[in-house]
Amino acid sequence: xxxxxxxxxxxxxxxxxxxxxxxxxxxxxxxxxxxxxxxxxxxxxxxxxxxxxxxxxxxxxxxxxxxxxxxxxxxxxxxxxxxxxxxxxxxxxxxxxxxxxxxxxxxxxxxxxxxxxxxxxxxxxxxxxxxxxxxxxxxxxxxxxxxxxxxxxxxxxxxxxxxxxxxxxxxxxxxxxxxxxxxxxxxxxxxxxxxxxxxxxxxxxxxxxxxxxxxxxxxxxxxxxxxxxxxxxxxxxxxxxxxxxxxxxxxxxxxxxxxxxxxxxxxxxxxxxxxxxxxxxxxxxxxxxxxxxxxxxxxxxxxxxxxxxxxxxxxxxxxxxxxxxxxxxx
Amino acid sequence: xxxxxxxxxxxxxxxxxxxxxxxxxxxxxxxxxxxxxxxxxxxxxxxxxxxxxxxxxxxxxxxxxxxxxxxxxxxxxxxxxxxxxxxxxxxxxxxxxxxxxxxxxxxxxxxxxxxxxxxxxxxxxxxxxxxxxxxxxxxxxxxxxxxxxxxxxxxxxxxxxxxxxxxxxxxxxxxxxxxxxxxxxxxxxxxxxxxxxxxxxxxxxxxxxxxxxxxxxxxxxxxxxxxxxxxxxxxxxxxxxxxxxxxxxxxxxxxxxxxxxxxxxxxxxx
Numbered sequence: 001x002x003x004x005x006x007x008x009x010x011x012x013x014x015x016x017x018x019x020x021x022x023x024x025x026x027x028x029x030x031x032x033x034x035x036x037x038x039x040x041x042x043x044x045x046x047x048x049x050x051x052x053x054x055x056x057x058x059x060x061x062x063x064x065x066x067x068x069x070x071x072x073x074x075x076x077x078x079x080x081x082x083x084x085x086x087x088x089x090x091x092x093x094x095x096x097x098x099x100x101x102x103x104x105x106x107x108x109x110x111x112x113x114x115x116x117x118x119x120x121x122x123x124x125x126x127x128x129x130x131x132x133x134x135x136x137x138x139x140x141x142x143x144x145x146x147x148x149x150x151x152x153x154x155x156x157x158x159x160x161x162x163x164x165x166x167x168x169x170x171x172x173x174x175x176x177x178x179x180x181x182x183x184x185x186x187x188x189x190x191x192x193x194x195x196x197x198x199x200x201x202x203x204x205x206x207x208x209x210x211x212x213x214x215x216x217x218x219x220x221x222x223x224x225x226x227x228x229x230x231x232x233x234x235x236x237x238x239x240x241x242x243x244x245x246x247x248x249x250x251x252x253x254x255x256x257x258x259x260x261x262x263x264x265x266x267x268x269x270x271x272x273x274x275x276x277x278x279x280x281x282x283x284x285x286x287x288x289x290x291x292x293x294x295x296x297x298x299x300x301x302x303x304x305x306x307x308x309x310x311x312x313x314x315x316x317x318x319x320x321x322x323x324x325x326x327x328x329x330x
Numbered sequence: 331x332x333x334x335x336x337x338x339x340x341x342x343x344x345x346x347x348x349x350x351x352x353x354x355x356x357x358x359x360x361x362x363x364x365x366x367x368x369x370x371x372x373x374x375x376x377x378x379x380x381x382x383x384x385x386x387x388x389x390x391x392x393x394x395x396x397x398x399x400x401x402x403x404x405x406x407x408x409x410x411x412x413x414x415x416x417x418x419x420x421x422x423x424x425x426x427x428x429x430x431x432x433x434x435x436x437x438x439x440x441x442x443x444x445x446x447x448x449x450x451x452x453x454x455x456x457x458x459x460x461x462x463x464x465x466x467x468x469x470x471x472x473x474x475x476x477x478x479x480x481x482x483x484x485x486x487x488x489x490x491x492x493x494x495x496x497x498x499x500x501x502x503x504x505x506x507x508x509x510x511x512x513x514x515x516x517x518x519x520x521x522x523x524x525x526x527x528x529x530x531x532x533x534x535x536x537x538x539x540x541x542x543x544x545x546x547x548x549x550x551x552x553x554x555x556x557x558x559x560x561x562x563x564x565x566x567x568x569x570x571x572x573x574x575x576x577x578x579x580x581x582x583x584x585x586x587x588x589x590x591x592x593x594x595x596x597x598x599x600x
Contacts (some may be wrong), residue, residue, distance in 0.1 A: 052441050079546050088434035090362065092369040104358045107351065130501040133369075151444060 003032040004063075005157050005188035011060035013046055013212075022212040023060070023065035027180055028190055028205070033183045035203035036192040037301075043087070043212040045281060048159050050222045051190070052082040065157050067100035074307035076195060081150030082159040087142045088149065091135040093107045095126055095145050099152060112153075120148040124178065144178060148175050160191040164198060196301055202223065208305060215305050224296060230269030232277060233292050236261040243285060254303050262288075266304060270294055286322025345470045355444055359452030363426075367456040374460070377422060381415030381464045383470050388534065396535055400565070402439040404477045405442060408468075409560035410533020413553055414525060415468055416461040416493055420500035421521035426427045427508025430515040431598060446595030447588075450505045450583050457501040458494060465493055485563045492576065500524060502587035509594040552579035 006028035021043045036044045049055040051064055055075045062069045065079040089098050096117055103113035121130045124144040133140060143163065163179065164172040179202050180201040183189055193199055199206045200220040206215040208223065218222055231254070236242035243263045246253060255264040269275050273291060282288045286303040296304075308328060333576075353426055367374060388411055393403035400406040427450065430436055481489065504520055511517035528534065530544060531553035537545055548554055555575035564568030 054437055054441060068516060074443055077441055080441065082437065082441045084434045084437060086434040088438035090366060090435060092366050093362070097365070101358055101362055102438075104444070105352075105439065106440055149438065 003030055004028065005302070006034070006062075006064050006190060008047075008062040009053065009060055011047065011050060011062060013043075013050060013055065014058055014060050019049075021057070022213050024209070024212070024214055025060075026207060028188060031186050031190055031193070033179070033189040033202050035199035035206045035208055036190065037194070037196065037206050038192075038209035039194060041208040042212075044209055045161055047209070048082065048161050048190065048192055052080055053077055054082070056311055078153065080159065081153065081155040081156045081165065082161070083143075083146050083150045084161045085165060086119060087134075087146045089134050089142065092133060093133055094131050094133050095121060095137070096130040098145065102149045103152040108152075115154060120128070120151060124148045125174075138171070140174060141168065142265075147178060147182075151163050151320055155187065157188045157190070157315075160189060162192055162194070162315045165194065172198075184202040196224075196296060208301065210305075211324055216301075223301065225268075226301075226304055229296050230267050230293050231296055232265045232267045232274055234263045234265070234288050235289055235290040236263065237289040244280060246289050256301060264300075266296070266300070267293065269295070335493065346423075352445065352448060356451045356455075357450040358556075359444070359448045360455035361416045361452075363452035367460055369423065370475035373550050377460050377464055378420045378467055380418065381411070381427075381468045385468050385471050386475075388395055392534070397539075397574050398536065400469050402476060404475060405479075405565065407534055408477060408564065409433065409557045410469055410528050410531065411472075412493060412560065413496060413533060414528040415464050415557060417500055417524040417528065417553075418458050418521055419461045419523040420497045421504045422460070422518075423453050423501045423504035424508035424517040425452055425514045425518040427505050428511045428514045431509065432514075447592050450502075450595065451484060453505060453508075454498065454501040457504070457553050458497055461493070461497040469526050479564045480566060481564055485545055485566075488563045489560060492556060492563070492573075495577065495580040496556050499587065500585050501581040502591060504588050506594060509591055509598055527551060527553045528557075530558055552576070552583065580593045 004027050006026060008026040011021050011024045011026075012019070024043070024047060026034075026036075026047070027181075036047060038044050046055060050057045051062055051069060053064075053069050053076050056070070063069070064076045067075040067079070069076050096114075098111050099111075099117035099120055103116045104110065108116060118127075118130070121127045126141060126145055126148070129137060129141060134145065137145065147160070147163070149183060160179065164175050167175060176198070179189065179191065183202070189202075191202065203220060206216075206218065206223050207214055208219055216226065218226075234245065236245055239258075239261065242258060242263070247254060247261055249263065249265060252265050253263055254266055256262070265277065267277060274291075278288060280290065293317075310317070355519075385588060388407050389404045393407065398406035430449070430453070436449065440446075452597060507520040508517050517569075530540075530548050531537075532548060533553060537548045537554070540548055554577070555572040557574035558569045559576045561567050562572065
């Protein structure tokens with residue numbers, strides 16, 4: 001197997017008149033974790049489905065685990081697993097039955113399938129729920145079982161489509177540790193997410209997708225640098241001060257609201273830089289009434305990278321599932 | 331692949347494992363579908379209770395008003411009721427296929443290289459199981475309300491075989507509709523189409539009592555020869571070439587439906 005586990009060049013896909021992917025390139029090193037970051041409708045799910053051989057691309061080329069996704073579909077399928085946004089499990093079967101079934105479909109005889117299933121349930125902390133129907137599982141348990149189901153065939157490349165969308169904070173944390181463990185076990189992971197923080201925590205490399213095109217590609221550190229990493233929000237003392245601050249900051253303003261007299265500036269979030277910034281554009285110390293800092297959101301990354309708000313959805317705060325993208329498949 | 335390697339080394343050649351894979355897959359998918367069917371309590375009960383209700387409805391509400399060649403109406407109507415019930419229950423396959431297709435699990439099966447044929451065959455097998463239970467219940471009810479037959483073991487085996495053939499064909503056809511429909515509600519429309527066929531056959535009233543144009547439809551549609559075959563087996567009446575015609579219809583429908591459904595599955599999930 002070559003050093004690149006996933007390689008895509010010029011992947012293009014349209015649904016009718018809607019161009020969902022427009023010449024997307026991607027290269028993922030073997031054994032690394034890569035993230036596709038973007039808002040709803042950016043084309044993340046479509047890209048993953050093409051790489052997982054579930055959708056055909058209109059133009060471009062892609063290999064996964066060293067095999068062409070079009071010409072060697074069967075070989076690709078035996079080496080990958082895909083966990084989608086909606087749990088691919090039978091609600092009326094128990095956790096054990098679901099995993100057993102998947103293991104048998106992966107070619108194992110009954111007994112081996114059973115012990116594999118038991119092992120995976122143990123590993124994902126689901127042993128106690130093994131005999132319960134999946135219908136009774138919480139969202140987080142369901143997602144964990146879903147990922148476990150993807151692992152029965154010991155894939156070398158794992159696709160996770162929005163693994164934490166819709167999960168509460170605690171389940172998200174536990175999902176993050178599951179994904180980190182996967183990465184440590186040596187498999188290659190490509191995940192999609194709307195959350196910068198998630199990409200930051202998990203991925204070695206992040207590709208930002210917007211409207212079917214790549215708008216940025218790099219390590220999380222590089223990306224955050226471009227986006228400012230943190231955001232400094234200022235409230236000017238009055239209209240005149242707002243005008244002075246805005247003029248003084250010039251192109252560094254990433255968001256402005258004259259009505260509320262608010263301005264936002266990218267920063268790395270350190271006290272030293274915030275202090276220096278304040279001193280620089282407010283030397284008389286009377287133009288800024290309040291300030292606050294917070295971590296850059298996907299919206300900030302977008303504004304910093306594209307100079308406009310994200311194409312759709314409300315970015316990082318959005319809890320909405322990928323309906324836009326989903327609708328494009330129907 | 332530790333477990334897998336162990337078994338392969340233990341003697342089962344890879345070649346054979348490959349060749350048996352579709353069977354193994356179909357078996358696994360069948361067990362899944364049967365299990366889901368039995369646990370879908372509401373749906374399962376409906377497919378048991380409704381056939382019995384249809385049986386009672388025909389015998390007690392309509393039976394008195396219909397002139398038939400047999401002494402008791404129940405003797406005449408049983409094949410028609412059996413086909414209407416198994417047809418209805420088989421047609422439910424359309425709904426379960428549509429529902430399955432709309433969920434993520436089919437994507438997972440496909441990304442594991444499982445063929446569409448196995449997924450659909452699983453649904454067809456669970457339909458056979460459902461129909462077996464429904465038929466047994468209908469027959470039990472028939473005997474309770476006075477149905478009698480001289481059929482021996484061989485004839486009963488034949489009856490089971492004819493019903494299975496019919497259910498197999500209708501279930502595959504239902505799978506095709508299930509793949510065409512976009513919502514389970516849409517797919518359930520197929521049940522009505524299938525329920526209609528036995529009415530326009532010799533299943534409930536003798537064909538001779540129908541207007542001319544309906545007669546020619548009734549005489550040449552698939553349900554009529556199946557009814558004749560079942561009657562022949564149940565009561566020893568002469569069935570002529572009905573068995574062959576019935577077998578040809580069922581085989582023809584099955585072949586067309588299997589091919590169509592595999593093609594549609596591929597297209598639907600491309």
